[in-house]
Amino acid sequence: MHVKNADAFVVxxxxxxxxxxxxxxxxxxxxxxxxxxFNALLHRHPFDGFRTTVPAYTTLSVYFDPLDVMQAxxxxxxxxxxxxxxxxxxxxxxxxxxxxxxxxxxxxxxxxGGAFGPDxxxxxxxxxxAAATVIELxxxxxxxxxxxxxxxxxxxxxxxxxxxxxxRKASPRNKVTAGSVGIAAEQTGIYPLDTPGGWQxxxxxxxxxxxxxxxxxxxxxAGDRVVFQAIDHELFERFSSDxxxxxxx
Amino acid sequence: xxxxxxxxxxLSTVQDMGRWQHLSQGVPRSGAMDALSARIAxxxxxNTIDKAVIEFTYADALFRSEDDLLLAYSGDGAVLxxxxxxxxxxxxxxxxxxxxxxxxxxxxxxxxxxxxxGGWDVAEVLGSRSTYITAAFGGYEGRALRPGDLLHAADNxxxxxxxxxxxxxxxxxRYPPWAIARGHFLPPNxxxxxxxxxxxxxWFVGKSVVDLLSAxxxxxxxxxxxxxxxxxxxxxxxxxxxxxxxxxxxxxxxxTGDGNPLLLMADCQTTGGYPRIAQVATVDMPxxxxxxxxxxxxxxxxxxxxxxxxxxxxxxxLNRLAASLAMHTPTM
Numbered sequence: 001m002h003v004k005n006a007d008a009f010v011v012x013x014x015x016x017x018x019x020x021x022x023x024x025x026x027x028x029x030x031x032x033x034x035x036x037x038f039n040a041l042l043h044r045h046p047f048d049g050f051r052t053t054v055p056a057y058t059t060l061s062v063y064f065d066p067l068d069v070m071q072a073x074x075x076x077x078x079x080x081x082x083x084x085x086x087x088x089x090x091x092x093x094x095x096x097x098x099x100x101x102x103x104x105x106x107x108x109x110x111x112x113g114g115a116f117g118p119d120x121x122x123x124x125x126x127x128x129x130a131a132a133t134v135i136e137l138x139x140x141x142x143x144x145x146x147x148x149x150x151x152x153x154x155x156x157x158x159x160x161x162x163x164x165x166x167x168r169k170a171s172p173r174n175k176v177t178a179g180s181v182g183i184a185a186e187q188t189g190i191y192p193l194d195t196p197g198g199w200q201x202x203x204x205x206x207x208x209x210x211x212x213x214x215x216x217x218x219x220x221x222a223g224d225r226v227v228f229q230a231i232d233h234e235l236f237e238r239f240s241s242d243x244x245x246x247x248x249x
Numbered sequence: 250x251x252x253x254x255x256x257x258x259x260l261s262t263v264q265d266m267g268r269w270q271h272l273s274q275g276v277p278r279s280g281a282m283d284a285l286s287a288r289i290a291x292x293x294x295x296n297t298i299d300k301a302v303i304e305f306t307y308a309d310a311l312f313r314s315e316d317d318l319l320l321a322y323s324g325d326g327a328v329l330x331x332x333x334x335x336x337x338x339x340x341x342x343x344x345x346x347x348x349x350x351x352x353x354x355x356x357x358x359x360x361x362x363x364x365x366x367g368g369w370d371v372a373e374v375l376g377s378r379s380t381y382i383t384a385a386f387g388g389y390e391g392r393a394l395r396p397g398d399l400l401h402a403a404d405n406x407x408x409x410x411x412x413x414x415x416x417x418x419x420x421x422x423r424y425p426p427w428a429i430a431r432g433h434f435l436p437p438n439x440x441x442x443x444x445x446x447x448x449x450x451x452w453f454v455g456k457s458v459v460d461l462l463s464a465x466x467x468x469x470x471x472x473x474x475x476x477x478x479x480x481x482x483x484x485x486x487x488x489x490x491x492x493x494x495x496x497x498x499x500x501x502x503x504x505t506g507d508g509n510p511l512l513l514m515a516d517c518q519t520t521g522g523y524p525r526i527a528q529v530a531t532v533d534m535p536x537x538x539x540x541x542x543x544x545x546x547x548x549x550x551x552x553x554x555x556x557x558x559x560x561x562x563x564x565x566x567l568n569r570l571a572a573s574l575a576m577h578t579p580t581m
Contacts, residue, residue, distance in 0.1 A: 012448055013445070013528075013553050014448075014496060014497075014498060014501075014528070015498050015500060015501075015528050015531060016530075016531050016556055016557050016560040017498075017531070017560075018496070018498055020448070020495065020496060025493070026493075027493065051269050051270075052269055052270055052271075052272055052273065053272075053273060054272045054273050054496040054519055054520065055273060056493070056494055056495040056496055056520050057493045057494060057495070058493050058495070059495040059496065061495070061496035063269065063272065066557065066560055066561060066564070067561065067564050070561060079554050079557050079558075080557055080561075081553060081554070081557065147494060147520060148273060148274055148275040148519075149275050149494060149518055149519050149520030149521075150275065150518055150520075151275060151383065151384065151518070152271070152274060152275045152276045152277075152381075152384050153274060153275055154275055156494075193383070193384050195383070210274075210384070212374050212375055212386045216274070217271060217274055217276065217375060218271075218274040218275065221273065221274065222273065
């Protein structure tokens with residue numbers, strides 16, 4: 001199914017070597033699909049000097065080599081910004097959002113509570129529901145990766161049940177262990193590395209969220225769908241040793 | 250060609266021109282903070298500009314040549330000395346095996362770059378040899394250099410490097426009677442930083458915009474490769490909605506909740522949620538890389554197209570420099 005895209009976007013300069021395509025200034029239901037679709041289109045039809053893109057909630061930033069852009073005979077405009085934004089507007093003119101079927105959700109095994117989820121009981125108390133209900137709600141939802149940022153591979157997941165929305169921790173932890181799953185406001189996210197963090201930690205996954213040995217180092221990318229599958233400690237250990245064995249190969 | 254690190258100094262890491270291909274995965278660009286000095290050091294030994302160099306922070310480091318070396322250094326953090334003998338910067342220098350070289354303080358800046366013929370040979374991770382300490386990958390084992398580390402140079406020399414090696418080889422420290430005029434690339438006032446108004450510039454009240462572009466800002470002690478917190482008049486907003494997180498790059502000046510500017514540097518996050526008041530012209534990032542806590546800077550507004558012209562001019566200057574160095578290679 002193809003839907004003609006009638007909405008214009010705005011292109012603004014981020015630096016000499018990057019522009020940002022602003023699709024809208026609010027997070028819309030179809031925003032992710034529009035960004036994903038335009039990003040895929042650009043990767044299929046890159047311009048001379050194109051380097052890479054960074055998708056975010058409502059924007060797609062496009063990075064390029066200014067020297068190559070200025071030398072590209074097929075780009076028009078008196079400077080880099082004009083040349084790249086003309087190209088992007090031209091690409092948009094012939095763009096129809098291909099509503100690709102939503103990707104299959106990536107299952108993330110998650111061991112809730114205990115030492116792996118030290119804030120689970122606090123979260124339940126603040127919300128006035130049982131810890132088991134928090135787990136039930138959190139693992140029933142299908143999430144969408146809106147953005148990878150903060151640290152390599154950190155996925156901001158939208159789609160958390162509103163009943164779970166709550167404040168961050170009053171003071172951030174100095175170290176959140178890699179694999180920890182946190183919630184903050186209406187988002188949930190997985191810490192890929194041992195870093196400081198202020199989200200309420202409700203569990204931990206044995207999966208490696210970031211591994212420089214993989215072609216796509218982050219397990220997730222913007223636009224992916226994610227589900228959490230509650231597992232117990234025993235299964236967590238089994239997954240962990242499998243992951244170690246994989247990385248040794 | 251190898252060197253052994255005896256004293257690493259405050260923070261010494263292997264860096265190149267950075268990691269561009271995984272920004273969408275949240276992987277920062279990293280790379281040399283002062284890309285101009287890093288490139289000049291590389292060009293001086295005949296390397297291509299993208300070779301890995303060592304970035305030293307301040308002085309107080311010491312290393313020993315384990316082989317005969319062809320090296321070059323550039324930057325404002327230190328002066329290299331063999332005993333009391335000062336090695337000149339910004340040109341190829343031959344150093345015989347077994348020479349101990351220390352970094353002596355140079356009060357004018359912060360970072361110094363050491364290039365070696367062929368470039369420092371560390372594994373490429375995600376398309377770059379730059380160290381990213383937070384995630385412990387890239388560079389030398391994903392970490393800062395430590396005493397006892399042994400760094401090897403790659404031996405795929407360019408014709409220019411090979412010619413300098415032949416020309417300068419001997420028993421004592423030797424170098425040609427010229428230097429690359431790095432100062433020629435930089436504006437006379439190194440504390441005046443040119444900026445382009447950024448996307449959320451208009452979110453700030455008039456007085457704060459005037460303050461940003463006229464008042465001095467001091468680099469606080471909270472400064473590292475990720476960014477510098479600056480102190481000055483508080484910058485107030487007229488718009489109090491939150492910014493939806495979007496891409497930021499080194500040089501982006503964000504304004505944090507307390508109204509202070511945060512200047513993002515090489516290891517900054519790929520996305521951020523603070524409003525962006527200004528973007529430092531890329532040609533002035535080498536100046537920012539040399540700032541120290543307590544340094545006072547002024548921001549001066551230029552237009553987007555002016556910043557772009559300066560950028561292209563700088564790149565063309567460096568290309569011409571590389572071509573001219575190739576023409577002036579010694580022949581035997």
